[in-house]
Amino acid sequence: MSGTDGIGTINVSVWRGGPEGGAYQQFDVPRHESQTVLDTVAWIQQEADPTLSYRFACRVGMCGSCAMMVNGVPRWTCRTHVDKVLHDDRMEIAPLRNLPVIKDLAANMDPFFDKWVKAGGVFEGTDTRQDGFAPVVHESADRAEADAGIECINCAVCYASCDTVAGDPNFLGPAALNRAWTLVNDAKDASRDRVLDAVSASGGCHSCHSMGNCQQYCPNGLSPLSAIAGLKRATVRRAFRGR
Amino acid sequence: MEFRLYLLQRISALIMVPLVLGHIAVMIYAVQDGLSTDEILSRTRGSVFWAVFYGTFVVAVAIHAAIGLRTITREWLGVTGVTLDGFAAATCFGLLAMGMNAVAAVTLAP
Numbered sequence: 001m002s003g004t005d006g007i008g009t010i011n012v013s014v015w016r017g018g019p020e021g022g023a024y025q026q027f028d029v030p031r032h033e034s035q036t037v038l039d040t041v042a043w044i045q046q047e048a049d050p051t052l053s054y055r056f057a058c059r060v061g062m063c064g065s066c067a068m069m070v071n072g073v074p075r076w077t078c079r080t081h082v083d084k085v086l087h088d089d090r091m092e093i094a095p096l097r098n099l100p101v102i103k104d105l106a107a108n109m110d111p112f113f114d115k116w117v118k119a120g121g122v123f124e125g126t127d128t129r130q131d132g133f134a135p136v137v138h139e140s141a142d143r144a145e146a147d148a149g150i151e152c153i154n155c156a157v158c159y160a161s162c163d164t165v166a167g168d169p170n171f172l173g174p175a176a177l178n179r180a181w182t183l184v185n186d187a188k189d190a191s192r193d194r195v196l197d198a199v200s201a202s203g204g205c206h207s208c209h210s211m212g213n214c215q216q217y218c219p220n221g222l223s224p225l226s227a228i229a230g231l232k233r234a235t236v237r238r239a240f241r242g243r
Numbered sequence: 244m245e246f247r248l249y250l251l252q253r254i255s256a257l258i259m260v261p262l263v264l265g266h267i268a269v270m271i272y273a274v275q276d277g278l279s280t281d282e283i284l285s286r287t288r289g290s291v292f293w294a295v296f297y298g299t300f301v302v303a304v305a306i307h308a309a310i311g312l313r314t315i316t317r318e319w320l321g322v323t324g325v326t327l328d329g330f331a332a333a334t335c336f337g338l339l340a341m342g343m344n345a346v347a348a349v350t351l352a353p
Contacts, residue, residue, distance in 0.1 A: 164318070203245075236250065
């Protein structure tokens with residue numbers, strides 16, 4: 001299929017298939033000013049092949065739904081301009097790496113979010129609803145560490161980029177460990193030891209080889225690498241204190 | 244267990260750092276006037292210091308390398324469970340046996 005009402009044409013290879021396997025299918029998509037990768041996928045689904053499956057929601061980089069592999073690199077497609085990724089007017093789009101495929105460009109996010117829970121990522125308050133507001137000291141070092149990681153939008157770009165996840169499917173991954181580190185540094189969370197136990201188990205923070213793909217590709221500029229280093233330091237300090 | 248192995252590997256690395264530097268320093272010093280078997284053995288044979296120095300080195304290397312190879316084997320070859328731990332233990336004891344044999348050969352008095 002092709003379209004010609006733009007300022008040119010982009011040849012887009014889109015991965016089609018399911019859990020059993022699949023292959024790339026070619027589409028010619030009209031090119032426009034300020035066009036995003038997600039725009040091209042939407043055009044294909046709306047104008048060329050309505051059976052194409054993909055996932056998106058907000059289109060403004062808030063929800064973390066639309067991440068895909070673009071030319072082999074994980075990206076948030078709604079905020080990635082086509083101009084940035086085209087090679088000779090060509091582009092290849094595939095479902096996120098390191099996750100099972102549901103259909104076409106839609107990856108199954110279950111393993112990703114299951115690991116958030118496994119890493120102790122559920123908030124556990126120190127107070128009841130009868131207590132007053134817990135004071136949060138914004139100038140404290142702990143709060144600065146927590147603040148550095150809380151803008152994660154759960155897009156799984158870091159998880160798809162991580163070679164340790166690729167080599168060890170048991171590894172919790174950068175996003176879940178980043179979440180764990182924000183909780184460890186949250187004055188309102190009561191589960192510090194529980195979180196440190198969770199990230200010390202098999203597949204936890206100590207499996208990370210500090211390659212830094214997560215930090216390089218995080219669309220929000222976060223550093224799960226630093227969060228994981230923080231978890232390693234905290235667990236080792238705790239061990240030397242006899243815990 | 245993974246956390247303990249992680250700790251052991253870091254501690255063994257810390258032990259190796261001064262030993263590696265000491266080993267390199269002695270190598271540079273020893274080759275100044277040429278290098279011969281007699282010259283080396285005259286320094287190491289009967290020396291408790293060099294027996295402890297290289298004995299410690301061998302223990303640290305055996306632990307450090309076995310844990311590292313265990314990780315690589317798990318991630319690259321998908322080996323897990325008893326097979327993986329057996330491989331790591333065999334690597335550790337193999338390196339220990341070969342290393343201690345070498346240390347004994349150059350430090351025990353003839």
